[in-house]
Amino acid sequence: MLQKFKEHIVLQFPFLKEKKLLIAVSGGVDSMVLTHLxxxxxxxxxxxxxxxxxxxxxxDKDEQFVIETGKKFDITTFTKQFLTEDYAKTxxxxxxxxxxxxxxxxxxxxxxxxxxxxxLTAHHADDNLETFLINLTRxxxxxxxxxxxxxxxNIVRPLLIFSREEIVSFAQKEHIxxxxxxSNSSTKYTRNKIRHQVVPILREINPSLLDSFQKTTAYLxxxxxxxxxxxxxxxxxxxxxxxxxxxxxxxxxxxxxxSKVYLFELLKEYGFTEWNDVVQxxxxxxxxxxxxxxxxxxxxxxxxxxxxxxxxxxxxxxxLEENTSAIENPISLSISKVTEIGNSSLQxxxxxxxxxxxxxxxxxxxxxxFIYPLGMRGKKKLSKFFxxxxxxxxxxxxxxxxxxxxxxxxxxxxRQDQRFAASKTSKNILKISVTY
Numbered sequence: 001m002l003q004k005f006k007e008h009i010v011l012q013f014p015f016l017k018e019k020k021l022l023i024a025v026s027g028g029v030d031s032m033v034l035t036h037l038x039x040x041x042x043x044x045x046x047x048x049x050x051x052x053x054x055x056x057x058x059x060d061k062d063e064q065f066v067i068e069t070g071k072k073f074d075i076t077t078f079t080k081q082f083l084t085e086d087y088a089k090t091x092x093x094x095x096x097x098x099x100x101x102x103x104x105x106x107x108x109x110x111x112x113x114x115x116x117x118x119x120l121t122a123h124h125a126d127d128n129l130e131t132f133l134i135n136l137t138r139x140x141x142x143x144x145x146x147x148x149x150x151x152x153x154n155i156v157r158p159l160l161i162f163s164r165e166e167i168v169s170f171a172q173k174e175h176i177x178x179x180x181x182x183s184n185s186s187t188k189y190t191r192n193k194i195r196h197q198v199v200p201i202l203r204e205i206n207p208s209l210l211d212s213f214q215k216t217t218a219y220l221x222x223x224x225x226x227x228x229x230x231x232x233x234x235x236x237x238x239x240x241x242x243x244x245x246x247x248x249x250x251x252x253x254x255x256x257x258x259s260k261v262y263l264f265e266l267l268k269e270y271g272f273t274e275w276n277d278v279v280q281x282x283x284x285x286x287x288x289x290x291x292x293x294x295x296x297x298x299x300x301x302x303x304x305x306x307x308x309x310x311x312x313x314x315x316x317x318x319x320l321e322e323n324t325s326a327i328e329n330p331i332s333l334s335i336s337k338v339t340e341i342g343n344s345s346l347q348x349x350x351x352x353x354x355x356x357x358x359x360x361x362x363x364x365x366x367x368x369x370f371i372y373p374l375g376m377r378g379k380k381k382l383s384k385f386f387x388x389x390x391x392x393x394x395x396x397x398x399x400x401x402x403x404x405x406x407x408x409x410x411x412x413x414x415r416q417d418q419r420f421a422a423s424k425t426s427k428n429i430l431k432i433s434v435t436y
Contacts, residue, residue, distance in 0.1 A: 001162065001170040005037050012150065013158055019117035021045035022110060024103070025069070027062040029178040030122035032069070033167050034159055036176050038120075039073055045120070046076040048110055050103050052084040054095065055183060065179050080106055096189060104155075111154065123148050123157045126164040129213050130194045141264060142227065146220045163210050231265045239266075245394050246306040250282055270295040270306065287393060300392040307394050320402075322358035330362060331400050331412060332435040341422050341429060349416045353428035356404040356420050362412075363401055371408045374418040382408070385415070402432070
């Protein structure tokens, strides 16, 4: 196994040489073998152990074992204890997901603090198969069927080509000590049910299960790359990003053989789950929308508009006090006294300070708002103004108003109200500009 591992590292992970590495070590056979292999190949690395405090004294014994291993081989060792069950309860997570989050959060903290280049974990071929089967039972796209990635940003998994049987055999041959986690034999967790009840039956059907699985994942990875190339081309043709809003051209989507699949690939990273509702937006009336926890997808004429859900509520109101020269929140503005009117624009207005007084307010629009647009006759409801200007719902919600006693002074960056506009006879003039 050592020679095979050495060749594998040189071929697939040559970038690890001379880098600062952190190996995740549980104390089990997989991580102990990984540690032994890198030590044998004379790599410089540190080890990190998570004590999830889930197995009473056994968790503490695992931690102590890893600490002693670090001392024995003169390896810098980091350990941390977590209140995993409390974290799981607070964040409404399963114990396994909670442990995973805590583990990787801490590893990344160590990376930043100690400037590690890569985190190494001891996932192997059996882990990969189990993950595939778990994802398959839950329902997944092709990403979930390609298994555990060997490289994921700064996380590297060098043992994925080895079976657990190979790893245990090597550990026994080399007299490598490890600790057995008794919870691994329990079928309480989904992964253990797959490991102990499903995989053995599949092995009976096909004794070369792991080899067949690795061939299948290789085919799937190839298919996945074809999909990525197609999506990249689609993004170039059908997507435009403007002011933080992603516009997807519906007419181009409808020309495709399976719009639902393409939409899934375009939008899967944004947390949408109601995919039938997403697809129905293609033929819905303007204004229809679908939400994920973080994003909104809106049908607006011939486009789907994807935007992040704003944390600022539509009722938020900000006060602009006298002598304020600039603000940054909720929008960047500069305010100054000037002696004459300069060139007005969408980004700069001049107001007659004798027609209004501080404080001003900055807020979102509401029903009943109206404006006397500068350069036009009479007043207009803001809802009508938005309609005439072909504002989408996203555009409306992104618009801020400068008001005085609830009267609109300026649709900021869009249109000034003529009631408060400075004229050639104005004696006290304020210049207000959007700044970036």
